[in-house]
Amino acid sequence: MFERLERAMGARLGRPCLYVPSNRFGLFIALCHWMKPGQRLLMSPISADEILFLVLAAGLRPVIAPICPRSGNIDAASVANLRFDGVLTTNMYGLPDDVVALGKICAEQGIPLIEDAAHAMQTTVANIPVGTHGTAGVFSLSKHAGAAPGGMVALASSDDRPALKELRDRWLTPRYRATEIASLVKMIARNAISGTALAQPAWWLAKAWGLQEQREGHRIALRRNALAPRLAKWLSPHLGLTALDPWIRADNHQFRMRQSKLVESYALGRLKALDRQRERRLNGVRRLAELKTVAQAVRNHLDQPLFRVPLLVDDRDRALDALRRHGIITGYIYDPPFDDYAPGLTEPSPAPEQARWWARHVLPVDPLHVDRAWPVVAALSSGIPPEVWTP
Known part of the structure; x- marks a missing residue:
């Protein structure tokens, strides 16, 4: 396989x-x-x-x-x-x-x-x-x-x-050809319109059609009343995978479906495209690292073609709206931290404040789309309070 x-x-x-x-x-x-x-x-x-x-x-x-x-x-x-x-x-x-x-x-x-x-x-x-x-x-x-x-x-x-x-x-679950092809088409379309003027209308359309996972803020709904009996009843970790499937599958309902050679061929082509994008990504990282809002660790990794560049800003939600108007759909925000999101299901951090602050302020920006994002991110003010941030 x-x-x-x-x-x-x-x-x-x-x-x-x-x-x-x-x-x-x-x-x-x-x-x-x-x-x-x-x-x-x-x-x-x-x-x-x-x-x-x-x-x-x-x-x-x-x-x-x-x-x-x-x-x-x-x-x-x-x-x-x-x-x-x-x-x-x-x-x-x-x-x-x-x-x-x-x-x-x-x-x-x-x-x-x-x-x-x-x-x-x-x-x-x-x-x-x-x-x-x-x-x-x-x-x-x-x-x-x-x-x-x-x-x-x-x-x-x-x-x-x-x-x-x-x-x-x-x-693994059985492969469904129509589902596999639909996933491929969706991925191809996403790659084609990402960072363009079509991104925002596509985002709103997907939201209107219910194609996006329902969320409470930036997290999927915990639904503790439904979750608790499932956590209590499973008899082995593998039954747990099935029991918790409604939560694990968020944004990828085929996360354990068998795939065909069609998927393999497309993935091999994309790996080559990834290598061709390396210099563009590095240039975007270096440009965003000039901003006063950039997370300090980015400046120590200017030789790394990061997936996203984290900025730390005062009004993150307002910035998200402004980026959407410029065709930049920003995901990968994980707020609140797990111990606040699911109290009782974790052993909480002994020092939670840093994570709360980071999750509340972080704005991840795709370095490949730095030109389109720049008018927004260059105007953002820092969300780094001196009493919390210790570079």
């Missing part, structure tokens, strides 16, 4: 790879393989909604870490007193987690380091790709590459591949 794509990603990453139909599905099988139900997983409070639910579906207890205010990622220097049995990084917007420090902690404790590299297809640390520093890294093909729905698990050891492949094949 998808051997050509696995070889292409393996050559890019220097690790054996296993194709999965989505990043979230890849993370789920990785957590099920390397961790046991009931164990504690250290994770960032600022990540996509489905990540929290797939961790719960794997039977794990989310332990929410303090974040570094420079990057929005786990603050590795502040986790010594927390109890956990594994670590899941985020690499927010392509800014790398401190995998050196986290890797050392995991090695000393003999626990897995799983890298969520969905935002970090082209990011490196010490010239080594993000996603290849830990036990496993899980990539998304639909984000940086703009390919069809799909992902890739990069493994430190090929010995783990058969067991992961068995898990993958066991929990």
Whole structure:
């Protein structure tokens, strides 16, 4: 299944790879393989909604870490007193987690380091790709590459591949050709109109037709009354995947559907396009890094073609509206942090204020669309209060 794509990603990453139909599905099988139900997983409070639910579906207890205010990622220097049995990084917007420090902690404790590299297809640390520093890294093909729905698990050891492949094949759902083609057409259209004058009317049309997930603010509705009995009743982590499917599938209802060679061919073409975009992306990162509102970590990674450049601004919602009028639809906002979004379902952060502040102020900007976004972002004022921000 998808051997050509696995070889292409393996050559890019220097690790054996296993194709999965989505990043979230890849993370789920990785957590099920390397961790046991009931164990504690250290994770960032600022990540996509489905990540929290797939961790719960794997039977794990989310332990929410303090974040570094420079990057929005786990603050590795502040986790010594927390109890956990594994670590899941985020690499927010392509800014790398401190995998050196986290890797050392995991090695000393003999626990897995799983890298969520969905935002970090082209990011490196010490010239080594993000996603290849830990036990496993899980990539998304639909984000940086703009390919069809799909992902890739990069493994430190090929010995783990058969067991992961068995898990993958066991929990895949049947392929529906019409659904697959519709997803491809949607992705092609999105790539074509992204950052153009057509983006805003397409966004409003999708919203009017109910094609977007219903949200409360920037998060999907928790629906605690529906969630609680499902959390209480599952008998194994794999039943948990089915039980929590309505939450895990947000914005990707085919996250575990089998795919065909048609998807593989399109994804291979998009990987080549990704490489051609590298210089444009780097130029956009460097230009946005000139703004006083840019997150401080960006200035330390001007050689990285980031997925998004995080700005930290006073009135984020007003900025979102202004960007939409310029054809820039800004997603990937994770507000509020998980321990505020789902109290009681996590072990809360011992230092939550930094994450609350970051989630409230962050504005991720696509560096490929810097020219269209510039009239808006250049006029924004900073949301960095001196008593909170400590560069």
